[in-house]
Amino acid sequence: MRRGLVLLPYAVGIAVALALPRVMYPVLALDILLWGLFAMSVDLLLGYVGLLSFGHAAFWGLGAYAAAIAAKSADIPFALAAILGAGASALLAVPFGYLATRRRGIYFAMVTLAFAQLVFYVANEWRDLTGGENGLHGVPRTFPGLSLGRSADFYYAALPLITLGYFLAYRIVHSPFGHVLVAIRDNEPRAQALGYATWRYKVLAFVLSGGLAGLAGGLFALGNGFASLDLLHWTTSGQAVLITILGGIGTLWGSLLGAVIVLELRDALTSAPEASGVVTGAVFVVIVLAFRRGLWATGRDALRRFAAPPVSARIDISGGEVRHGRS
Amino acid sequence: MKKTLAGALAVLLLTAACGGGTGAGPSGGTVKLSDGKLVIAVINDQSGVYADLSGKNAVEAVKMAVEDFKAKYGENALGGSVEVLTADHQNKADVAQQKAQEFYERNNADLILDVPTSSAALAIADVAKTEKKLYINVTAATTDLTGKSCNKYTFHYAYDTYMLAQGTGITVTQQGGKSWYIIYPNYAFGQDMEKSFRQAVTAAGGNVVQSDGSPFPNTTGDFSSLLLKAGQLKPQVLGAMQAGGDLVNVVKQYNEFKLKDQNIKLAVGLLFDTDITAVGQDALAGTVYTTPWLWSMDEQSKAFADKFLKRTNIRPTFAHAANYSAAWQYMEAIRRAGSDDADAVVKQLEGYKFNDFFIRNGFVRPEDHWVQHDALIAQVKPKSEAKEAFDYSKVVSTIAADKASRPLSEAGCSMPK
Numbered sequence: 245m246r247r248g249l250v251l252l253p254y255a256v257g258i259a260v261a262l263a264l265p266r267v268m269y270p271v272l273a274l275d276i277l278l279w280g281l282f283a284m285s286v287d288l289l290l291g292y293v294g295l296l297s298f299g300h301a302a303f304w305g306l307g308a309y310a311a312a313i314a315a316k317s318a319d320i321p322f323a324l325a326a327i328l329g330a331g332a333s334a335l336l337a338v339p340f341g342y343l344a345t346r347r348r349g350i351y352f353a354m355v356t357l358a359f360a361q362l363v364f365y366v367a368n369e370w371r372d373l374t375g376g377e378n379g380l381h382g383v384p385r386t387f388p389g390l391s392l393g394r395s396a397d398f399y400y401a402a403l404p405l406i407t408l409g410y411f412l413a414y415r416i417v418h419s420p421f422g423h424v425l426v427a428i429r430d431n432e433p434r435a436q437a438l439g440y441a442t443w444r445y446k447v448l449a450f451v452l453s454g455g456l457a458g459l460a461g462g463l464f465a466l467g468n469g470f471a472s473l474d475l476l477h478w479t480t481s482g483q484a485v486l487i488t489i490l491g492g493i494g495t496l497w498g499s500l501l502g503a504v505i506v507l508e509l510r511d512a513l514t515s516a517p518e519a520s521g522v523v524t525g526a527v528f529v530v531i532v533l534a535f536r537r538g539l540w541a542t543g544r545d546a547l548r549r550f551a552a553p554p555v556s557a558r559i560d561i562s563g564g565e566v567r568h569g570r571s
Numbered sequence: 572m573k574k575t576l577a578g579a580l581a582v583l584l585l586t587a588a589c590g591g592g593t594g595a596g597p598s599g600g601t602v603k604l605s606d607g608k609l610v611i612a613v614i615n616d617q618s619g620v621y622a623d624l625s626g627k628n629a630v631e632a633v634k635m636a637v638e639d640f641k642a643k644y645g646e647n648a649l650g651g652s653v654e655v656l657t658a659d660h661q662n663k664a665d666v667a668q669q670k671a672q673e674f675y676e677r678n679n680a681d682l683i684l685d686v687p688t689s690s691a692a693l694a695i696a697d698v699a700k701t702e703k704k705l706y707i708n709v710t711a712a713t714t715d716l717t718g719k720s721c722n723k724y725t726f727h728y729a730y731d732t733y734m735l736a737q738g739t740g741i742t743v744t745q746q747g748g749k750s751w752y753i754i755y756p757n758y759a760f761g762q763d764m765e766k767s768f769r770q771a772v773t774a775a776g777g778n779v780v781q782s783d784g785s786p787f788p789n790t791t792g793d794f795s796s797l798l799l800k801a802g803q804l805k806p807q808v809l810g811a812m813q814a815g816g817d818l819v820n821v822v823k824q825y826n827e828f829k830l831k832d833q834n835i836k837l838a839v840g841l842l843f844d845t846d847i848t849a850v851g852q853d854a855l856a857g858t859v860y861t862t863p864w865l866w867s868m869d870e871q872s873k874a875f876a877d878k879f880l881k882r883t884n885i886r887p888t889f890a891h892a893a894n895y896s897a898a899w900q901y902m903e904a905i906r907r908a909g910s911d912d913a914d915a916v917v918k919q920l921e922g923y924k925f926n927d928f929f930i931r932n933g934f935v936r937p938e939d940h941w942v943q944h945d946a947l948i949a950q951v952k953p954k955s956e957a958k959e960a961f962d963y964s965k966v967v968s969t970i971a972a973d974k975a976s977r978p979l980s981e982a983g984c985s986m987p988k
Binding site: 275375376378393470474475515518 | 617618622627657659660663664669670673676677693694696698700701720757758759760762
C-alpha cells in the first residue's frame with residue numbers, strides 16, 4: 245500500500261509527460277521539459293550546494309552548439325549528438341568549476357557570470373564555427389529506424405533521454421554524495437571537520453550540473469533545428485535562475501513547474517506585446533510574495549496539512565527534497 | 572478612380588495573358604483555397620528596438636493591403652475569408668521559430684511576412700522549407716536568405732546589405748569621398764556591411780583607410796574612441812554601419828565632436844525614417860543613404876502614405892510599405908495561380924515582372940528568390956526645407972534594379988527544385 249503511494253506521483257508524472265503534446269503545442273511541450281531540466285541543473289547547485297550560478301547559459305549554449313555542430317557535420321543519431329553536447333559542457337565545467345567554487349555567495353555568481361560572458365564572446369567571434377549572430381541553422385535530427393520530421397515525433401523520441409536527465413538529477417540528490425552536498429550547504433566548516441574534502445565535492449557537483457544543462461541544451465538545439473547566440477546570453481542564465489526560484493529552490497520538481505509558468509506566459513504574451521512586461525512582472529511579484537518558498541514547496545506543504553497532518557511527514561510525496569534540519 | 576480602372580484593366584490583361592500564354596492555372600480569376608480561407612501571419616518585433624520601424628504598424632499595413640485588395644477585386648476576390656495573424660518574436664530566434672511552426676501547423680498560415688533580426692529570419696526560413704509553406708522576408712537584411720540558406724519557399728523583398736553598400740558606397744565615392752573610415756557594430760550584420768562597403772568603395776576607385784568594430788550590443792552608447800580616431804585619421808567620409816539606437820548615438824556624438832566642420836562627411840549604412848525622428852532632422856541633414864523607397868518620392872507613394880497616416884498617425888517607413896506591397900503581390904499571385912497551394916504560388920512568383928507603388932522594375936529572380944527592383948539614393952534635408960512633418964529626405968538618384976542586386980554568381984544559392 246505505502247509503496248504504491250510512493251510510486252503514484254511518478255506514474256502521474258509519466259502519464260502527464262506522455263499526454264502533454266496532445267493538449268499543448270508539441271514544440272512548446274518539449275521546450276518546457278528542457279527548460280525544466282536546465283533549471284533543475286541550476287537548482288542542483290543553488291538548492292543543494294547553496295551556490296547561485298549566474299552563468300549556466302554557458303553550459304546550455306555550449307551543449308546546444310556542440311550537438312548542432314556534431315549533427316550537422318556527421319550524420320549521427322540525435323541521441324548521440326545530445327550526449328556529445330552534455331559531454332562538452334561537463335568538460336567545460338571542469339576548469340570553470342575548479343576556479344569558481346573557490347568563492348561563495350555573490351563572488352561565485354560574479355565569477356560564473358564572467359565565464360559565461362567569455363563563452364558568449366568566443367561564440368560571437370568564432371563565426372566560421374558558430375555562425376556568429378546568425379547562429380547555426382538547419383540542424384538535422386535523425387535516428388535509425390525513426391522518422392522525426394514532426395515535432396511530436398521528436399518529443400516522444402527525446403522523452404527517454406530527458407527522463408534519464410531527471411533521473412540523474414534525482415539520483416544525485418538522493419545519493420550519499422547528495423547528502424554530503426547538503427551538509428556542505430548547511431555548514432561547510434562542519435563538513436570539513438567531518439573529513440570531507442568539500443571543495444572536491446563542489447567541483448564534482450558543478451560538473452554534473454553543467455553536464456545536465458548541456459544535455460538539455462543539446463536536445464533544445466536538435467528539437468528546434470538551430471543554435472543561436474541567444475542561448476549563451478546572460479539573460480538565459482537569468483531565466484533559468486528565475487524558473488528555479490518560482491518553482492522553489494531545493495525541490496528539483498519545482499523547476500518543471502516554474503518552466504511551465506514562464507514558458508506558457510511567454511507564449512501567451514507573444515500575441516499581446518503591449519502587456520508583456522507588465523503581466524510578466526506582476527505574475528512574478530505575486531508568486532514571490534504569496535509563495536515564499538516557491539510554488540512547489542508551498543503547494544506541497546499546503547497539501548500535506550490538508551491531507552493527513554500527523555503521518556504525512558513520513559510519505560514524501562514530492563519524492564524530491566532532501567529534508568535536513570537547518571537549525 | 573481613373574488610375575484604379577487602368578490598374579484593374581492592366582491586371583486583367585496580365586491575368587489573361589498569363590493564363591493564355593502558359594496554359595497554367597484557370598484564367599478567369601476564380602480562386603480555390605485549400606481550407607476555405609487565407610491566413611497571413613506577420614511575425615516581428617513589437618516591444619523592442621525594431622518595434623518602431625516595422626512592429627504593429629507593419630501589421631496594420633498588411634491589413635490595409637487585404638482591405639484594399641478586396642475593395643479592388645470584390646469581397647470574394649480570393650474565394651474565401653482572409654485572416655491576418657501576428658506575433659511578437661521579441662527578437663529571439665527560438666520564439667520566432669516556434670511561432671512560425673505554430674502558425675503554419677496549427678493555424679494553417681499560408682504566408683509569413685516581415686521578421687526583422689537576421690537570426691530569427693533564418694530560423695523561419697528553415698521552418699518554411701520543412702513545412703513547404705511560403706515566407707517572404709522584408710525587414711531582415713542578411714544576404715544569406717538568398718545565399719547559402721536559400722530555399723524554394725523563401726523570398727527576400729525590399730532590401731539587403733548588398734543593395735545598401737552598392738548604393739551608398741559607390742555614390743559617395745564617386746561624388747568625391749575617396750578615403751573612408753568605416754565603423755561597424757561587431758556582429759553578423761555589421762561585418763556583412765563592412766565587407767560589402769569595402770568592396771563597393773574600392774570598386775568605385777576609393778580607399779578604405781581603416782575600419783573598426785564597435786562592441787555589440789553597446790550598452791553604454793559610447794562611441795567616442797572611434798570618433799576621436801576619425802578626427803585623427805581625417806578621412807573624407809565616415810561610414811557608420813550602426814543601426815537603430817546605436818546609429819542615433821553615433822550621429823549625436825559625430826555632431827558633438829564637430830567632425831562635419833573638419834570636412835569629414837557622414838555616410839550611414841541603414842537609415843529608417845523612425846531613426847530620423849529620434850535624432851532630429853537637422854542633426855542628420857546632408858547625410859546620404861540608400862533606401863528602397865521614400866514615401867515622398869512620387870504621387871502614388873504619397874497616396875499610400877496619406878492613407879497610412881490617417882490610420883496610424885505616422886508616415887510609413889519603407890518596411891511598412893514593403894509589407895503592404897509583399898502581401899499585395901502574394902494575393903495577386905494566388906489569383907494567377909487560382910489556388911493558395913504553396914508550390915503553385917511559388918511557380919507564379921518565380922520570374923514574375925511587376926511594378927507597384929513600392930517596387931519599380933520588379934523581377935523575382937527564380938534562381939535565388941531575391942526580388943530585385945530599383946533602389947534610391949536619398950539625402951536628408953535640413954528642417955527648413957521640410958514642407959510638413961515627416962518630410963525628411965529627398966531623392967538624389969536612382970540605382971537600376973540589376974545594379975542594386977547581388978550578381979547571381981556571388982549568391983552561392985543552390986535552389987532545391
